[in-house]
Amino acid sequence: MENQINYSTEKKENLKKPTVFNGKPTAAFIAASWTALLVGMISYCVGLWNAEMMLNEKGYYFVILLFGLFSVISVQKAVRDKQEGIAVTDIYYGISWFVTIASIVLLIIGLWNADLWLSEKGFYAMSFLLSLFAAIAVQKNTRDIKFLDENGAD
Template sequence: MNPQPQPSNAFIAASWVALLAGLAAFIIGLWNAAMPLNEKGYYFTVLMYGLFSAISLQKSVRDRLEGIPVTNIYYGLSWFSTVLCILLLTVGLWNATLTLSEKGFYAMSFLLSMFAAIAVQKNTRDSQRSGVAQ
């Protein structure tokens, strides 16, 4: 196993800023949205599920690359969950009575949050491997 270089402080900071910006934008958008509470709850749940599934997928893919055992069922579920949450958001936004700009806003902040969650998890793992706590 080759030692991984520690991520730079700039990349760590950028990852956290992207995660917080994506989450804040999505949640503030929901807070201010003129939609029923149950619809807001749906989008919030899809966001949280998406973050968890993206991190889980990143971890299982990386574990496999590093020779750490990952069962096929967990690996498959990680992929399925990530695709499912993107599909759930897409179907929800497709059927929502929102303007196209609002739909785009939610889609982009969702994808930014998912990407940033993966980057933060990667940075955390790389920092722990190099002996530096994050």
């Protein structure tokens, strides 16, 4: 019995330690995030500019885009603040999520009732969602870089 090897101890010793990740986004991810945001927003706005709809309808869809962008940035900030131990009130956190969902629901209702081709409805939905996702990524990158710059990380 003395010659037995304790494999569980040996395996633990041979495990490689994880690489330390400093959290700084790569230049490629930053560029991809900004590109996605600009492509989504510009596509959506060009689509509105060229759409054959009344000005008040164009305004409705444009305000929904702005509303959605602001709301997802607010959600990202609230989630990140909670994660970092920064005080976030439940009412602010809840409102941030509510307005994000409301912007998406308002777009769905508007597109459902719009006299547009299905391809146009899909175009607006996809460019809207691309813009929202990209805004979250850009906000995350911006916050990560600022945090690392203030704390002297590489």
